[in-house]
Amino acid sequence: MQAAKLGAETSPREREGAAQEAAPVISIREVSKVFGQGVAAFTALDRVQIDIGQNEFFTLLGPSGCGKTTLLRLIAGFDYPTMGEIRLFGQDIARQPPFKRPINTVFQNYALFPHMTVGQNVGFGLEMLGRPKAEIAGRVDEMLRLVRMEALKDRRTSEISGGQQQRVALARALAPQPKVLLLDEPLSALDYKLRKEMQIELKRLQHETGITFIFVTHDQEEALTMSDRIAVMSGGRVLQIGSAHDIYERPTERFVANFIGETNFLEGQVQGGGSVALDAGSVVPALPPEGFAPSGRVTVVIRPEHARLVPSGTAGSLAGTVSNAVYFGTDTHYHVTLGDGSEFMVRQQNSRASASHEIGAPVGVAIDEGAARMLRD
Amino acid sequence: MAATDTPPPAPSLPSFEAEAQTRAARRNRLLTLPALLIIGIFGVLPLLIILVYSFLEAGPYGGVVWNFSTEAYVNFLFQADIFSDKLTFAPAYLLIYLRSFLFAVATTLVCLILGFPTAYFMATRPPRQRNLWVLLITIPFWSNLLVRTLAIMFIIRDEGLINSILMGMGVIDHPITMLYTNFAVLLGLLYAFLPFMVLPLYASLEKLDFRLVEAAYDLYATRWRVLWRVIVPASLPGIVAGCLLVFIPTLGAYVTPLILGGGTHLMIGDLIAQQFGSGRNWPLGSSQALILMAVVLIALFVYVRNTTGRTPHG
Amino acid sequence: MAKRRAPLDIKVLPGFASMAVICLLVLYVPILVLMLFSFNSGNIVTHWEGISLHWYGVALQNDEFFSAAENTMIIAVSATVIATSVATLAALGMTRVKPWKGLTAAFMVLNLPLMVPEIVTAVATLSFFALIAGKLGLNFGIGNLIIAHTVFCIPFAYMPIKARLEDMDTTLDHAAADLYAPPWKTFRRITLPLLAPGIMSGAALSFIVSFDDFTITQLVAGPGQTTLPLYIWNQIRRPMTPEINAISTILLMVSIVLVAVSFLVTLKKRR
Numbered sequence: 001m002q003a004a005k006l007g008a009e010t011s012p013r014e015r016e017g018a019a020q021e022a023a024p025v026i027s028i029r030e031v032s033k034v035f036g037q038g039v040a041a042f043t044a045l046d047r048v049q050i051d052i053g054q055n056e057f058f059t060l061l062g063p064s065g066c067g068k069t070t071l072l073r074l075i076a077g078f079d080y081p082t083m084g085e086i087r088l089f090g091q092d093i094a095r096q097p098p099f100k101r102p103i104n105t106v107f108q109n110y111a112l113f114p115h116m117t118v119g120q121n122v123g124f125g126l127e128m129l130g131r132p133k134a135e136i137a138g139r140v141d142e143m144l145r146l147v148r149m150e151a152l153k154d155r156r157t158s159e160i161s162g163g164q165q166q167r168v169a170l171a172r173a174l175a176p177q178p179k180v181l182l183l184d185e186p187l188s189a190l191d192y193k194l195r196k197e198m199q200i201e202l203k204r205l206q207h208e209t210g211i212t213f214i215f216v217t218h219d220q221e222e223a224l225t226m227s228d229r230i231a232v233m234s235g236g237r238v239l240q241i242g243s244a245h246d247i248y249e250r251p252t253e254r255f256v257a258n259f260i261g262e263t264n265f266l267e268g269q270v271q272g273g274g275s276v277a278l279d280a281g282s283v284v285p286a287l288p289p290e291g292f293a294p295s296g297r298v299t300v301v302i303r304p305e306h307a308r309l310v311p312s313g314t315a316g317s318l319a320g321t322v323s324n325a326v327y328f329g330t331d332t333h334y335h336v337t338l339g340d341g342s343e344f345m346v347r348q349q350n351s352r353a354s355a356s357h358e359i360g361a362p363v364g365v366a367i368d369e370g371a372a373r374m375l376r377d
Numbered sequence: 378m379a380a381t382d383t384p385p386p387a388p389s390l391p392s393f394e395a396e397a398q399t400r401a402a403r404r405n406r407l408l409t410l411p412a413l414l415i416i417g418i419f420g421v422l423p424l425l426i427i428l429v430y431s432f433l434e435a436g437p438y439g440g441v442v443w444n445f446s447t448e449a450y451v452n453f454l455f456q457a458d459i460f461s462d463k464l465t466f467a468p469a470y471l472l473i474y475l476r477s478f479l480f481a482v483a484t485t486l487v488c489l490i491l492g493f494p495t496a497y498f499m500a501t502r503p504p505r506q507r508n509l510w511v512l513l514i515t516i517p518f519w520s521n522l523l524v525r526t527l528a529i530m531f532i533i534r535d536e537g538l539i540n541s542i543l544m545g546m547g548v549i550d551h552p553i554t555m556l557y558t559n560f561a562v563l564l565g566l567l568y569a570f571l572p573f574m575v576l577p578l579y580a581s582l583e584k585l586d587f588r589l590v591e592a593a594y595d596l597y598a599t600r601w602r603v604l605w606r607v608i609v610p611a612s613l614p615g616i617v618a619g620c621l622l623v624f625i626p627t628l629g630a631y632v633t634p635l636i637l638g639g640g641t642h643l644m645i646g647d648l649i650a651q652q653f654g655s656g657r658n659w660p661l662g663s664s665q666a667l668i669l670m671a672v673v674l675i676a677l678f679v680y681v682r683n684t685t686g687r688t689p690h691g
Numbered sequence: 692m693a694k695r696r697a698p699l700d701i702k703v704l705p706g707f708a709s710m711a712v713i714c715l716l717v718l719y720v721p722i723l724v725l726m727l728f729s730f731n732s733g734n735i736v737t738h739w740e741g742i743s744l745h746w747y748g749v750a751l752q753n754d755e756f757f758s759a760a761e762n763t764m765i766i767a768v769s770a771t772v773i774a775t776s777v778a779t780l781a782a783l784g785m786t787r788v789k790p791w792k793g794l795t796a797a798f799m800v801l802n803l804p805l806m807v808p809e810i811v812t813a814v815a816t817l818s819f820f821a822l823i824a825g826k827l828g829l830n831f832g833i834g835n836l837i838i839a840h841t842v843f844c845i846p847f848a849y850m851p852i853k854a855r856l857e858d859m860d861t862t863l864d865h866a867a868a869d870l871y872a873p874p875w876k877t878f879r880r881i882t883l884p885l886l887a888p889g890i891m892s893g894a895a896l897s898f899i900v901s902f903d904d905f906t907i908t909q910l911v912a913g914p915g916q917t918t919l920p921l922y923i924w925n926q927i928r929r930p931m932t933p934e935i936n937a938i939s940t941i942l943l944m945v946s947i948v949l950v951a952v953s954f955l956v957t958l959k960k961r962r
Contacts, residue, residue, distance in 0.1 A: 084390075107862050409785055416800055494706065519896070528724065652814075
């Protein structure tokens, strides 16, 4: 139920607007997946509702066990939903076997065929589709060029490095020109530097091929930097769908705010006119999530970079004392204990102008205009 | 418009999934069926036939007469007096069973004493050498038992290698008779089944974590203490498996006592085979075969129950 | 003693190395002596007179030997082909699948030939064929031996195939299906080629156990169905010549070559 509203809630940014007005490529309708039966039953997906548009880089983000991989497997056809529909261009494909779906997957461990060469791997899908030999050969070369692997065409897959295997897996999945490309944590096995490189590479490939990418990851940074839109999942449910900016700046649930980046949670009482009287002693304007009418007690979320330390007693600021300061080079994190005992973190850029604050010093915390957001829970 | 939009009736998803699973299960059963049929008809059914045979009367020229009788089992321990029909205790068969049992136990023990150090030594070699050792032990494992028994016979006969060497050195002037003795049978069994002990022992010793040994030495244990308190307990599953793999085939040994025992040092296997010669007692042979099988299956059952009970804790 | 322990190698236990060498000698000296005497030029089995291939020539000119070898090959090849085929199918139906009802029982049946003592199998099979010959008039000739061998070859073929399948990654099959390969093509292009080493070593083991079998063959074989082990057995009971050593050596070499090859194949694949 909750999930149903979420699709409509995303802010009308240009790209998404376009994606949603045009018919979605993939449309997940009320999909549930239950493993086992009776007492042993486990709900891996709970009425998931997602629309993914043409040429979109869409990310399923969440901790392990949140259902993101299960959802990917349902889209690929390796498993069937217990309820709901998976529509590809409006047609329900939930019951189709994987080999009938124009959807390809890049597997977490790449799953390259060890008894075939790089070229044979890339050509496999086209071969299965019964394309003429000449076309396959041309397309294999084209794909290998795309992922910059032309030189290794005749190598065995066991003779190339992890990063190269990753590229071959990509080329293999892209070669049959699928409508949708699924990527199951494809970067998790790579080291940091290679991962950064592949992130850029993936964005480039998506841009060049114009294929819809559905990317699964538990790495929030990866999700934020690469995605057009992100669906944050937890416990089999989709909690929020939106652009990286939306998810980060306007989280609607505690889990989302907590999972992505660092956050301050402050408790308070809703007052009229879109403001909240914080327990820590100040009234701040705060917007509720769309379609949510808050009343009574509510949690407000404020990102650490949207607050500043001001001299103690400054009007409209929250009074507190500095309990800890951690220096990070470009910025310093100040931990402030507020009047009601809650902890608040302020991230302050280090510049010559900014004053440093001693531990134990009384300070005021000023919150930027429009930075506070009410949470749904 | 509405009519064209109506999707064709599809099965509901849960039943669709259930159907897919049923189909998969049916396909997997079908794949397994040929193997099961072959073993069922030509492996299990024959066992049922000798079960039936064991309760029939012996035919005059071998085979069976289809009359119910428990004679085969009674005859195992007793002999009917021809004149008075009185049953007297006749331990001949029992003695053969006892002898086979003793041979099996002795073979198992000697194999363990020889096999354990060997397996340990193999497990402590560098990987390349280890593979060579495994290959060297595996080759006899898969080599023709009859030929290997023959090879032993060449070694121990009166004109064989051992006697020739000893006589050549002047240690003895008459060959020592070894062939057709209990010693010959025991040696043959040991030779035949030694690899069956070494390979499972090696498999469990190879997994031994030598940091445990290190820790034990660190705690002032002596070599023998380490062996008894650390290494042997850690390789216990391998020891049990190895003993079983030697004990079971030794108990039912047929070729080895036949060739090296010279017809006088019979074991159960030879006894059973004899009963199936022409003019012999098939029901008796069947009952003896079933008794042997029962002993083996009980041993296996106890083993399986102990190992499966142990793993979750270990 | 305590003083010498300074450079202590914790893995070394005193006497264990010599025990290992003794074991190896025990296992190999008899075989090597037997092989050596097959090159003896004299006609007494135990007295060395000089090196020659004479007895191999005698063996190879012997019609009985040839017919025994022919029977052995017919039986071993047929049993291997049937056993390996059905064992492969069974392994596919029983490994990497959602457990189906009766799976455990099926597994036990499949391994039954390994658990029943060989002599029991031998007399039971003998009784079975005697019964169907007597009651139904059925006698498959050498087929009797092929059937008997197939039964005990199945578990030997099954084990390495199952082990190989268990090591295989199911995502490869998923990847093939994802790339538009229907189940049959996935099997032919992905599963089967990757399973091949397991099937090969299963077939090799089947062949060896069938090729070498004596006990069951001796009891089940009808007149004229002499195999190589039976031929050797018949020779033992006559005055022996080194011909028996030559034939024995040939038999041993078949096992050694097959074991070594299948060992090396699995070793290579594991790397």
